[in-house]
Amino acid sequence: MTHLLRAVVDLLLPPVCEVCGHRLTYDERVICEACWAKVEPFNPPLCVRCGRPSNKKVCDTCREQPLLPRRVRAIGNYDGILKEAIHLLKYNHRLSVASRLAQYLADIVAEEPEFQAADYLVPVPLHPTRERERGYNQAYVIAYRLSLLTGIPVLNNVLRRTRYTKDQIDLPKELRKSNVWGAFRVTDADKIRDKTIILVDDVFTTGATLNACTQVLVEAGVHEVYGLACATPV
Ligand SMILES: [Zn+2]
Ligand SMILES: [Zn+2]
Numbered sequence: 001m002t003h004l005l006r007a008v009v010d011l012l013l014p015p016v017c018e019v020c021g022h023r024l025t026y027d028e029r030v031i032c033e034a035c036w037a038k039v040e041p042f043n044p045p046l047c048v049r050c051g052r053p054s055n056k057k058v059c060d061t062c063r064e065q066p067l068l069p070r071r072v073r074a075i076g077n078y079d080g081i082l083k084e085a086i087h088l089l090k091y092n093h094r095l096s097v098a099s100r101l102a103q104y105l106a107d108i109v110a111e112e113p114e115f116q117a118a119d120y121l122v123p124v125p126l127h128p129t130r131e132r133e134r135g136y137n138q139a140y141v142i143a144y145r146l147s148l149l150t151g152i153p154v155l156n157n158v159l160r161r162t163r164y165t166k167d168q169i170d171l172p173k174e175l176r177k178s179n180v181w182g183a184f185r186v187t188d189a190d191k192i193r194d195k196t197i198i199l200v201d202d203v204f205t206t207g208a209t210l211n212a213c214t215q216v217l218v219e220a221g222v223h224e225v226y227g228l229a230c231a232t233p234v
Contacts, residue, residue, distance in 0.1 A: 018094070019084045029096040030088060031081070036100060038081045041107075042074065050207065052234050067207045068214035069199065072227035073112065075104040078203055082231045086202050090138045098138070101230045102145035105200075108228065109150050115226055119195040120155040121147055122217075124209055125184070127161045142230065143200040152198070159213060160187050176208040184213050186220040193221035204229040 015024045017032035024032055046052065047059035049066065051073035076082055085101060088094040109115045123139035131137050140156055147154045163183040171179055186192070199213050204227065214225045 018088055018092070019081060030094045031085060031097065031100070035081050035084075039076060039104070040080075041076050041104060046073075050232070052232060065206075067227070068211040068218070069207075069225045069227040071112070071114070072204060072207065072210060072229065072232075073108045073115075074204060074229040074232040075101070075108070076231060078205075078231035078233040086138075086230055089141070090134075090202060093135070095136070095141055098141040098145045102142055102149055105142070105146050105228055105230070106149040109146070109152075109198075112226075114196075114224075115198055115228070116150070116152075117196065118152055118198045118226065120158075120192070120197050121150075121152050121200050121228075122155050122159060122192075122197050122213075124199055124201040124213060125157075125159050125161045127164045129164055139201050142202065146200065146228075155191065155197075158186060158188055158191055159184050159216070173206055176206050180209050180212040182212070184216050186216050189220040192217065194223045196224040196226070197222055198226045198228055201227070201229045202231075204232050 010026070016022060017024055017028070017030070017035055019031050019035045022032055022034070042051065042053050045055060047054035047062055048057055049062040049071060050059060051071065052059060052061075078086075085097050089097040089101070121143040123137060123143040125131075125139070126134070126137045140154070143154045143156075146152070161183055162185050197217060199210055201209065204210055210227045217225050
């Protein structure tokens with residue numbers, strides 16, 4: 001849309017924040033700055049495995065059930081504005097939200113030397129049928145924006161989801177592992193052999209999806225796997 005056209009449309013139909021309903025300024029898209037300011041990124045000390053706040057080096061959850069990626073980090077709790085933002089991106093086609101989420105993820109990458117040294121960002125794939133229905137893979141949109149900020153290239157389509165699975169967030173904890181186990185395969189092992197990869201997803205819950213992806217990546221000869229997500233429930 002041209003600037004003039006946008007100005008006319010804005011005048012007739014003033015865009016409002018889709019979270020709080022207040023008028024957006026010309027520079028704002030979808031969510032206003034006042035809403036974004038309510039994001040509370042996790043503060044250290046964090047568990048060195050799952051990145052959730054923890055006073056122990058490795059939290060109790062990770063001690064019981066270690067994640068397969070060497071380390072996972074998320075922006076913050078899957079609640080409030082982060083949850084709203086992810087929903088707008090995932091279910092309402094508000095792709096511009098991904099730019100702001102990627103900025104928070106870039107801040108995390110800047111804190112983690114091992115992440116900075118990664119060879120590729122690999123978005124967790126959707127099943128092709130779901131991607132067709134939605135029109136895009138939100139994890140790819142986030143990874144692409146993050147790539148622009150960090151310079152780490154995105155490797156899309158190296159992982160494929162071969163089974164149509166339910167959204168992990170909708171399933172009880174005990175079903176999440178069986179839902180995704182064996183649901184992924186590597187399409188081109190030569191591209192990723194001996195490489196360090198950061199898996200990118202919108203939300204991680206128990207880590208079952210990240211684990212299933214890591215399993216096939218390691219089997220294909222990947223050197224190290226890390227994980228990044230926009231949110232995780234705590
Ligand atoms: Zn707002
Ligand atoms: Zn942990």
